[in-house]
Amino acid sequence: QVQLVQSGAEVKKPGASVKVSCKASGYTFTGYYMHWVRQAPGQGLEWMGWINPNSGGTNYAQKFQGRVTMTRDTSISTAYMELSRLRSDDTAVYYCARSSYGGNSILNYWGQGTLVTVSS
Amino acid sequence: EIVLTQSPGTLSLSPGERATLSCRASQSVSSSSLAWYQQKPGQAPRLLIYGASSRATGIPDRFSGSGSGTDFTLTISRLEPEDFAVYYCQQYGSSPPYTFGQGTKLEIK
Numbered sequence: 132q133v134q135l136v137q138s139g140a141e142v143k144k145p146g147a148s149v150k151v152s153c154k155a156s157g158y159t160f161t162g163y164y165m166h167w168v169r170q171a172p173g174q175g176l177e178w179m180g181w182i183n184p185n186s187g188g189t190n191y192a193q194k195f196q197g198r199v200t201m202t203r204d205t206s207i208s209t210a211y212m213e214l215s216r217l218r219s220d221d222t223a224v225y226y227c228a229r230s231s232y233g234g235n236s237i238l239n240y241w242g243q244g245t246l247v248t249v250s251s
Numbered sequence: 252e253i254v255l256t257q258s259p260g261t262l263s264l265s266p267g268e269r270a271t272l273s274c275r276a277s278q279s280v281s282s283s284s285l286a287w288y289q290q291k292p293g294q295a296p297r298l299l300i301y302g303a304s305s306r307a308t309g310i311p312d313r314f315s316g317s318g319s320g321t322d323f324t325l326t327i328s329r330l331e332p333e334d335f336a337v338y339y340c341q342q343y344g345s346s347p348p349y350t351f352g353q354g355t356k357l358e359i360k
Contacts, residue, residue, distance in 0.1 A: 166349075168296075176288075176296065176339055176351040192348040226295055231307075236343035237286055239307060241295035 133157040135227050135242035142248045148215040151245045153227030160208035161185040164230040166238055167201065167212045169223040177223075182210060183234065217249045253278055253342050257352035263360040270327040272355045274340035279320045281344035287316055287325045290354075291336045299338075300325060327357075335359050 138152040153165065167179040180191035182201040189201050200213045210227055225245045228238035254277040264270055274285065283303035288296035298307040300316035303323055313328040327334055340352040 168351075175353045176290075176341070178341075178347070178349045178351065180347070190347055194348075228295075231298070231301065236284075236347075236349045237298065237301045238288075238296070238341075239298045239301075241297075244295055 133229065133240045135229060135240055137225075137227060137242040137245045140246040140248070142250065143217050144251055145218055145249055147217050147249075148213060149217060149247050150211055150213040151225050151227075151247070153210045153212070153242050155208045155210070155229070158229075160203075161205055163232065164234050164236070165201075165203070165210040166228045166230065166236065167199075168226045168228055168238070170226070170244075171220070171223040174223075179212070179225075181230075181236070184210060214247075217247075219249050221247065222249045223247060252348055253280065253344070253350055255340055255342060255350055255352035257338075257340060257355045259355060260353075261356045261358060263358050264330055265360045266330050266332055268330050270325075270330055270334070270357055272325040272327075272338055272357070274318075274323040274325070274352050276321045276323075276342060280323075280342045283319050284342055284344040285316075285318070285323050286341045286343060287314075288339045288341065289334075289336050290339065296339065330357075332359075 134156045136154045164181045166181045184203045203210045227242040229240040231237040231239040258273045285303045287300040290296040304316045343349045
């Protein structure tokens with residue numbers, strides 16, 4: 132069965148960077164885009180971008196351009212999302228989510244989420 | 252960027268009743284590329300509906316979606332206790348960002 136297992140919670144200081152991992156299993160990792168979505172405490176969902184694990188190509192929401200980097204390691208079926216220059220309003224749960232097929236953006240499998248807390 | 256506005260913000264109903272949730276887009280959503288997700292406290296979202304009206308695998312037939320263009324609806328025909336949650340719509344049309352609505356909280360009356 133498809134599983135996405137994310138790395139554990141992180142506490143960072145303002146200005147630092149965080150890198151969250153998402154290990155995939157149960158399917159061909161390079162066959163489906165991986166998206167990242169975040170959710171601030173008590174707030175809604177915010178799409179951050181996707182990575183094509185096959186080519187490494189990415190597409191980021193304009194809001195995060197210049198601060199976010201999505202990468203992957205196909206040898207271990209793992210996607211990464213790195214966010215730099217962290218601010219307090221980056222405190223959120225970060226989810227990876229797989230497309231339902233190929234390069235679409237219907238998100239039918241989700242990781243368990245990684246809480247990133249930004250605090251001085 | 253397409254802005255999605257969901258209404259109502261909170262919906263209070265009893266088990267067995269019918270729920271109607273609305274999602275309105277600021278511009279037409281191409282090819283009815285509209286999905287609905289359910290999220291319970293402490294859990295990741297779950298895909299319910301895609302393509303405006305197609306149920307995802309394993310989703311009960313009491314959930315249905317409809318609409319096109321700028322107006323979309325999620326209907327739950329007879330509420331079960333496990334249906335009380337927050338619901339989000341998402342557009343995934345031709346170009347990103349693939350925005351979400353702000354959510355509708357469905358609570359027990």
